[in-house]
Amino acid sequence: MTATPTTPILRLSGIDKSFGAVQVLHDVSFDVRPGEVTALVGDNGAGKSTLVKCIGGIHPMDGGEYWFEGAQVQVHSPREAAALGVEIVYQDLALCDNLDIVQNMFLGREKRRGLVLDDTTMEEMATQTLEGLSVRTVKSIRQQVSSLSGGQRQTVAIAKAVLWNSKVVVLDEPTAALGVAQTAQVLELVRRLADNGLAVVLISHNMNDVFAVSDRIAALYLGRMAAQVSTSDVTHSQVVELITSGRSGDLGLARSNGVTA
Amino acid sequence: MRCPVAGPYDDDVWGAMKAGPSQEEIRRHNLGTLLRHVHIGGSMSRAVLAERMGLNRSTILGLVSELGSAGLVREELPRDTGRAGRPSLVVRPESDRVYVLAFDVGVDRLAAARIGLGGVFLDRREISVPAGRRDAGKVAEVLAGAALDMVDAAGHGTYCVGVAAAVRGMVRRPDGLVRAAPHLGWEDEEFGEDLMRLLGLGLPVSVGNEASLGALAEHLRGAGAxxxxxxxxxxxxxxxxxxxxxxxxxxxxxxxxxxxxxxxxxxxxxxxxxxxxxxxxxxxxxxxxxxxxxxxxxxxxxxxxxxxxxxxxxxxxxxxxxxxxxxxxxxxxxxxxxxxxxxxxxxxxxxxxxxxxxxxxxxxxxxxxxxxxxxxxxxxxxxxxxLGDDAVLIGAAELAFSEILVGPLETLARAGA
Structure with a gap:
């Protein structure tokens, strides 16, 4: 779906965010489209995590607009973001080691039948979600999370995010701590999410991962959106230049003599 | 006997016909198409089949019962749908009953598999080949041995409806002659015919290039579906x-x-x-x-x-x-x-x-x-x-299934059912 101009499901425009005197995001615009993987890249401190936390409703934005499915919305908490269908998988995954896969996937949002937990429904939903993602690496959904490998944990965390009919899934460095084989599994899963119609945002430092699965690349540079381009239009070195200097040829921020107003 | 090499999509059912197709030919074509839908798409209801094939429900019912009485498909209740109301029956391929043999001739590894209608792996053997024992005759012998073992294990009431092998080399169409497989040192080998003779199942053995068959597999069942x-x-x-x-x-x-x-x-x-x-x-x-x-x-x-x-x-x-x-x-x-x-x-x-x-x-x-x-x-x-390492075997199986997906009843009859 790279070049077919689908309308963004999530659109941020003119986002400003400061922590005290420190401005972290400046006039950032960001579009996320269904059926696509949008890679969000940038150096440490470029503002990726802050932007994601604004999307997820953890940080209030100082200024700017948050549009979802064509309507302007206000997102003040993670719960409101989740209600829209925006789920974020953070790097630490936030899984509980002493609980099993099903318990983790429904943690805090358990299905009940009367006063007791509805284990059958939860197991069914978990199984269906994992099957829908063609996850074959997990032996039993009643396995404790502590017994899972890094790749499997990431898979569970991602499945947990898509369980709720979410429309936008943001993945913060999902392959950072994984070996080659497990990275391949997770990347395949990321691609499948988008091919199933979800809008996926992938934060990654690994250019091979970015070029392997993304349809679009958004590069942040010192709190500004340097460029948001189609992955079929740029080269590796252009993306590296966007990350390290905010511009590459005609792409990127206008020259500002180093002054970030 | 020649070994036909034809992809499942190669068959022009109306080929060489001048007048319009007869009722019988249309029916044969529809039976094949329906079987292909459940073979590739898995279990589905008659309503879905009617929609996908653009035929009315009573025609679908007739086709399903004809394939059902031949033992190619079966109608049953789906697994729990989680929805209220009476679930409709689904048509599923008789994977345990109707199968093909697929071979993958690697450079240092041979693989043989018994794959059921619907693309289900029923049995598989892997054999490593030491260097120096890779001549076509030897390879055919080893593969035929493994295959006959699997055929025996499959037992009564099961039918082999096709055989195909993938080789890393150039394979001539339509006779399946392996012109050159440099990594194995083969040249002009009638590998398919050797294999057919050793198997003695009365079925021709189709031979295809391994990457072409991998492409076919990914196209039908994998990343290119x-x-x-x-x-x-x-x-x-x-x-x-x-x-x-x-x-x-x-x-x-x-x-x-x-x-x-x-x-x-x-x-x-x-x-x-x-x-x-x-x-x-x-x-x-x-x-x-x-x-x-x-x-x-x-x-x-x-x-x-x-x-x-x-x-x-x-x-x-x-x-x-x-x-x-x-x-x-x-x-x-x-x-x-x-x-x-x-x-x-x-x-x-x-x-x-x-x-x-x-x-x-x-x-x-x-x-x-x-x-x-x-x-x-x-x-x-x-x-x-x-499909990972199985792509080539799955592609070979699809090549072996191509006959039955064109003329289901005739092919099954020939297999002795």
Whole structure:
């Protein structure tokens, strides 16, 4: 779906965010489209995590607009973001080691039948979600999370995010701590999410991962959106230049003599 | 007897007919089409079949009962739907009853599988072959032995309806003569006929090129499912290729088409290729090129050796990184040329190229973006194979199933049911 101009499901425009005197995001615009993987890249401190936390409703934005499915919305908490269908998988995954896969996937949002937990429904939903993602690496959904490998944990965390009919899934460095084989599994899963119609945002430092699965690349540079381009239009070195200097040829921020107003 | 090589989509059922098709031919065609739907798509209700085939429900009912009484499909309640109301029956293929034999002749590994209608692996054997025992006769003997073992184990009331083998070499159409399989040292081998004689099942053995069959598998059941224009690159000891265009596997005049690995990308001063030319894609970007560039022990080859390089690069080994960088660049050049010529929707990297792609995607994509025509590349999707090491076997099985998907009742009758 790279070049077919689908309308963004999530659109941020003119986002400003400061922590005290420190401005972290400046006039950032960001579009996320269904059926696509949008890679969000940038150096440490470029503002990726802050932007994601604004999307997820953890940080209030100082200024700017948050549009979802064509309507302007206000997102003040993670719960409101989740209600829209925006789920974020953070790097630490936030899984509980002493609980099993099903318990983790429904943690805090358990299905009940009367006063007791509805284990059958939860197991069914978990199984269906994992099957829908063609996850074959997990032996039993009643396995404790502590017994899972890094790749499997990431898979569970991602499945947990898509369980709720979410429309936008943001993945913060999902392959950072994984070996080659497990990275391949997770990347395949990321691609499948988008091919199933979800809008996926992938934060990654690994250019091979970015070029392997993304349809679009958004590069942040010192709190500004340097460029948001189609992955079929740029080269590796252009993306590296966007990350390290905010511009590459005609792409990127206008020259500002180093002054970030 | 000749060994027909025909992809499931090759068959022009109305071919050579001048007048319109007769009632009987239409029915035969519909039976085959319905069976193909449940074979590829899995269990589905009659309503879904009616919609997909554009036929009314009573016609579908008739077709399903005809296939059902032949023992090719069965109607049953679906697994718990989780929805209220009476669930409708689904039509599912009789996977345990109707099967094919599929063979994959690797360079140091032979695989044989019994695969049921619907693409279900029922049984499989893997045999390693020591060097020096790879002549066609010997290989056919070993495979036939394993296959007959599986046929025996399958027992009463099961029917083998087709046999096909994949070889790493050039296979002539339509007779299946293996013209050359350099990695095995084969030349003009009537491998299919040997195998057919040894099996003694009374079934012809179709033979196909391993990468073409991998392409077919990914097109029907893997990363290219639903995609009519697909380019498949298969990394093994060399680089093989398969092209699906307009839903058809490209074969060329005599079946040798799709030799992507022997597209010359670096003619002046390029590395020598096993085929005698210089600078073939396989010579520049194949397994040997990667291992040499990464300065690996020349005695270690194969999947594990490639994996070790990708892993070393991931850990930060600069030699391995540089090697992948280089290989990725050459792969990008090869793919970009093919993208310009063929305008595929999806490019699938299979075999060992799956890992190579993930380890050098930045170079591959960058090169494509620099040299492929903008209009051809802007909707291009790059994917890794979903079927893993089984792609070739699954493709061979699909080749073996092609008969029964054209004339279900006749083929089953011939199998003795």
């Amino acid at each position: 639903g995609c009519q224009d697909l380019l498949y690159l298969h990394g093994d000891i060399g680089i093989g290729g398969g092209v699906v265009t307009g839903g058809q596997l490209l074969s060329g005049d005599q079946g040798y088409g799709g030799e992507i690995g022997h597209m010359v990308v670096n003619p002046r001063g390029g590395r020598p290729c096993g085929c005698g030319a210089n600078g073939c894609l396989e010579a520049e970007a194949g397994e040997r090129a990667l291992l040499e560039a990464a300065r690996r022990d020349p005695s270690a080859t194969g999947r594990e050796a490639v994996h070790a390089v990708v892993e070393a690069a991931d850990r930060g080994d600069i030699t391995a990184r540089a090697a992948l960088h280089d290989i990725g660049d050459w792969l990008g050049i090869g793919v970009a040329n093919l993208v310009n010529v063929l305008n595929p929707r999806t490019v699938v990297f299979g075999g060992t190229l799956r890992e190579v792609f993930l380890g050098s995607a930045a170079q591959i994509r960058s090169r494509i973006n620099r040299i492929a025509l903008r209009a051809s590349r802007e909707n291009l999707r790059l994917r890794v194979g979903e």
